[in-house]
Amino acid sequence: MEDKIIEGLAYALPAAVTGFVAYMILSQFISQDNNEKKLNALIEKKRESLPLKLQAYERLLLFCERLNPSKLLLRIAPIGDDATAYANLLIANIEQEYEHNMVQQLYISDESWKAILAAKNITINKIRNTAEKAKNAKELRENVLIDVFKDEDATAIAAQFIKREVKKLL
Numbered sequence: 003m004e005d006k007i008i009e010g011l012a013y014a015l016p017a018a019v020t021g022f023v024a025y026m027i028l029s030q031f032i033s034q035d036n037n038e039k040k041l042n043a044l045i046e047k048k049r050e051s052l053p054l055k056l057q058a059y060e061r062l063l064l065f066c067e068r069l070n071p072s073k074l075l076l077r078i079a080p081i082g083d084d085a086t087a088y089a090n091l092l093i094a095n096i097e098q099e100y101e102h103n104m105v106q107q108l109y110i111s112d113e114s115w116k117a118i119l120a121a122k123n124i125t126i127n128k129i130r131n132t133a134e135k136a137k138n139a140k141e142l143r144e145n146v147l148i149d150v151f152k153d154e155d156a157t158a159i160a161a162q163f164i165k166r167e168v169k170k171l172l
Contacts, residue, residue, distance in 0.1 A: 089133030
């Protein structure tokens with residue numbers, strides 16, 4: 003009887019080892035195949051989302067250009083002579099542009115969005131602070147332009163940040 007058990011083990015042991023090796027090879031093959039599928043899906047997803055991201059960065063770069071005080075003042079002329087009314091008109095235009103581009107934050111990095119938000123807030127604060135000191139709309143325009151040329155423009159900094167982000171994407 004012992005001979006039959008040993009003979010049975012002699013047949014079963016190599017079969018079990020072969021089955022275990024086959025199982026391991028097959029599981030590695032399946033795991034590698036799944037990883038390749040995930041990688042291909044990720045590559046496809048990135049390929050499809052890249053145009054959306056680039057479009058968002060383009061729109062926000064345009065927002066920075068439109069937010070630039072020197073261009074904003076050229077684009078929006080004062081309606082009257084009141085500095086406060088003109089400042090409110092400029093700020094309303096900035097807020098409108100911002101709201102129009104707000105959804106773009108879905109497609110860009112958090113740091114880029116913070117740079118955009120900072121540029122908007124700094125520009126609005128400059129206009130408000132200058133309006134408090136200005137006697138009329140003409141003086142407001144002149145003083146805002148002087149401030150732009152004195153200090154580094156926040157919109158230019160945000161635009162540079164966006165350009166660096168786009169270079170990382172490409």
